[in-house]
Amino acid sequence: MHDKPTFNGEPRDPNARDPDICVVTCAVNGLLATRKQCAGIPYTPVEIAEEARRAYEAGAAVAHIHARNDDGSSTASPAVFAEIKAEVRKRCPILLNFSTGTILEAVDEQCTYIRESRPEIASLNVGTMNYSKYSRARKSFDFDMVFPNTYQKIGRLLAAMNEVGVKPELECFDSGHTQGVWPLIDMGLLRPPLDFSFIVNVLGGAPAHVEALQLQTRIMPAGSEWGVIAVSHGQWRMLAAALVLGGNIRCGLEDHTYLPGGEMARNNGEIVDSAVGLIRNIGRRPATVEEARTIFGLGRADAAAS
Numbered sequence: 001m002h003d004k005p006t007f008n009g010e011p012r013d014p015n016a017r018d019p020d021i022c023v024v025t026c027a028v029n030g031l032l033a034t035r036k037q038c039a040g041i042p043y044t045p046v047e048i049a050e051e052a053r054r055a056y057e058a059g060a061a062v063a064h065i066h067a068r069n070d071d072g073s074s075t076a077s078p079a080v081f082a083e084i085k086a087e088v089r090k091r092c093p094i095l096l097n098f099s100t101g102t103i104l105e106a107v108d109e110q111c112t113y114i115r116e117s118r119p120e121i122a123s124l125n126v127g128t129m130n131y132s133k134y135s136r137a138r139k140s141f142d143f144d145m146v147f148p149n150t151y152q153k154i155g156r157l158l159a160a161m162n163e164v165g166v167k168p169e170l171e172c173f174d175s176g177h178t179q180g181v182w183p184l185i186d187m188g189l190l191r192p193p194l195d196f197s198f199i200v201n202v203l204g205g206a207p208a209h210v211e212a213l214q215l216q217t218r219i220m221p222a223g224s225e226w227g228v229i230a231v232s233h234g235q236w237r238m239l240a241a242a243l244v245l246g247g248n249i250r251c252g253l254e255d256h257t258y259l260p261g262g263e264m265a266r267n268n269g270e271i272v273d274s275a276v277g278l279i280r281n282i283g284r285r286p287a288t289v290e291e292a293r294t295i296f297g298l299g300r301a302d303a304a305a306s
Contacts, residue, residue, distance in 0.1 A: 017295060019246050019284075020283070020284045020285060021284065021285060021286075021287045021291055021295070022243060022247075022248055022249060022279050022284045022285070022286055022287060023061050023062065023225075023227065023248040023249075023286075023287045023291075023292045023295060023296075024059055024060045024061055024062070024248070024249060024250075024251070024272060024275055024276065024279070024286045024287070025060065025061070025062040025063070025064050025097065025227065025248070025249070025250040025251075025252075026051075026052070026055035026060040026062070026063050026064065026250070026251060026252040026268050026271070026272050027064040027229075027250055027251070027252035027253070027254035027255050028042060028048060028051040028052055028055060028063055028064065028065055028252055028253060028254065028268050029041055029042050029043070029048060029051070029065065029066055029068060029253060029254055030066055030252075030253065030254025030255070031066045031074050031099070031101065031254075032143075033253060033254060033257070034072055035072065037257065038253055038257040038264060038265070039266075040253055040257075040265060040266050040267045040268070041072070041253055042068075043068040043069070043070060043071070043072045044068070044070050045080065045083040045084045045086075045087045046087055048065060048068070048084050048087070048088070049084065049087035049088040049090065049091050050091070051063075051253075051267060051268045051269075052065070052088045052091065052092060052094050052268075053088075053091040053092045053094075054267050054268050054269030054272075055094065055252070055268045055269060055272045056091075056092040056093070056094040056289075057092070057269065058268075058269045058270075058272035058273040058276060059272055059273070059275075059276035059279075059286040060094060060268075060272045060286075061094065061095055061286070061287045061288060061289045061291070061292035062094065062095040062096075062097050062120075062121065062292060063088065063094045063095070063096060063097065064097040064099065064123065064169075064250065064252070064254070065084060065096065065097065065098055065099065066099045066101075066254070067080040067081050067084060067098075068080075076102065076109040076110060076113070077109065077113075078109060078112045078113035078116050078117070081098060081113040081116075081117050082113070082116060082117050085117045085119065093289050094289060095119075095120040095121060095289060095292055095293070095298070096117075096119035096120055096121065097119060097120070097121035097122065097123060097169055098113065098114070098117065098119040098121075098122050098123070099122075099123045100114070100122050100123055100124060100125075100157050101123060101125050101147075101171075103131075103145060103146075103147055103148065105148065105150070105153055107153060107156050107157055110157060110160075111156060111157065111159075111160035114157070114160045114161055114164065114166055115160055115163060115164050118164050118165070118166060119166060120166070120167060120293075120296075120298050121166065121167045121168075121169050121195075121296070121298075122157075122161055122166050122167070122168060122169065123168075123169045123171050123197075124154065124157055124158065124161070124168040124169060124170055124171060125147065125149045125154075125171045125173075125177075126149060126154060126170050126171065126172060126177050126178075126180060126181055126184075127149055127172065127173065127174065127176060127177030127180055128146065128147060128148045128149050128150065129146070129147050129173050129174065129177075129204045129205055130144075130145075130146060130147075130203070130204035131143075131145050131146065131147035131202065131203075131204055132144040132145065132203045132204055133203060134203055147204075151183065151184070154184065155184075155187075155189060158184065158189040158190065159189070162189065162191075165299075167195065167296055167297070167298055168190065168195070169195050169197055170190075170194060170195060170196045170197065171197045171199060171229070172196055172197065172198055172199065172216065173199045173202055173204070173205030173206060174205045174206045175206065175212075175215055175216060175219055178196065178198070178216050178219045178220055179219050181194075181221075185221070192221070192223060192224070193223060193224060193225060193296070193297050194220070194221060194223075194224040194225070195224065195225045195226070195227075195296055196216070196220050196224055196225065196226040196227070197226070197227050197228070197229050197250065198212070198213055198216040198217075198226060198227070198228050198229070198247075199228075199229040199230075199231065200212055200213070200228065200229070200230050200231070200238055201230055201231045201232055201233075201234055201235075201238070202231050208230060208234045208237075208238050210238075210241045210245075213228060213238075213241060213242060213245060213247070214245070217245065217247070225248065225295060225296065226247050226248065227242060227247050227248030227249055227250055228241070228242035228247055228248075228249055228250070229250045229255060230242075230255065230256070231255050231256065232255075232256055233256070235251070235255060235256040236256075236260045236274075236278070239251065239275060239278060240278060240282065243278065243279060243282045243284060244282065249275060249279075251271050251272060251274075251275045252268050252271055252272070253265065253267075253268055253271065256271075259271065259274055260274055260278075
C-alpha cells in the first residue's frame with residue numbers, strides 16, 4: 001500500500017499533519033453586527049449556543065464567540081461567558097474560542113473569564129492598528145478608532161491563558177503583527193505549535209489579496225498552523241485562496257452575512273454548510289473536533305475539562 005502523495009507527488013510523512021484536513025471555525029455573532037443588518041445574529045447565551053450547535057452539525061470544529069447582553073450590546077461579563085459555555089456544552093462538543101478583543105487597556109474581565117470558563121481557545125490580537133469602516137456612498141466613516149494592543153496588554157492576556165492551558169489564536173491584521181510576535185516567543189509567553197489567523201479586508205489592515213496571505217505564511221514561524229479571516233465582500237474568494245494554499249478557514253455571521261450566491265444567510269449553519277462544500281470541492285475535508293484538538297495541540301477532552 002502506497003503512502004498518499006502530496007500535491008507535488010512526493011510520499012507523505014505518516015507522522016505529519018494531514019494537509020487535506022481543514023479546521024473550520026465559525027464566528028457566530030461578533031461584536032458589531034446587529035439584527036438590523038442580519039436577523040440571524042444571536043444575542044443571548046441560549047441563542048449563541050443554538051448557533052454553535054448549527055455550526056457544529058454543519059461541519060465546524062470551533063466556535064468563535066463574543067458575549068452580548070440580551071439587547072445585543074457587547075459585554076465582557078465573566079458570568080455571561082460562563083453561561084454561554086454551559087449552554088453550548090448542553091448541545092454539542094464544539095471547541096470554544098472566546099474573544100478577548102477590547103479597545104480598552106484594562107483586561108481584568110477578559111482574564112477572569114479565561115481563568116474561570118477555560119475555553120479551549122481564546123483569540124489574541126497581537127498588534128495595534130487603525131480600525132475603521134468607511135462608506136463610499138456617504139463619503140464618511142461609519143466608525144473610526146484605534147485598536148490598541150500593546151505588548152503589556154498582550155502579556156497580561158497570555159499570562160492568563162498560559163495559567164489555565166487555553167490556546168491563544170493569534171489574530172494578525174497585517175504583516176507587522178505577525179512579525180511582531182517574536183519577542184513573545186523569546187520571553188516564553190508563546191509556546192509552539194502556534195496558531196495564526198490572518199485577517200484581510202479590514203480598513204487599516206491587510207488587503208484581500210492572495211499575495212497578502214502568501215507574505216503572512218512566509219513570515220510566521222515554521223510549523224505554525226494558520227487560517228484566514230476574510231471580512232465582508234470577497235470573503236468566499238479569500239476562503240478558497242486559503243484552502244488552495246493549505247490553510248484553515250473561518251466563516252460565520254461575524255465576518256460576512258451573505259452566502260456565495262448573494263442571498264442573506266438565515267443562520268450560521270447555512271454559512272458553514274457552504275464553506276464545507278467549498279472545502280470538499282477543492283479536494284480537502286473538514287476536521288472533526290478531535291482532529292482539531294490534535295492539530296492545535298489541545299490534548300484530550302477529558303484532560304481539558306479537569
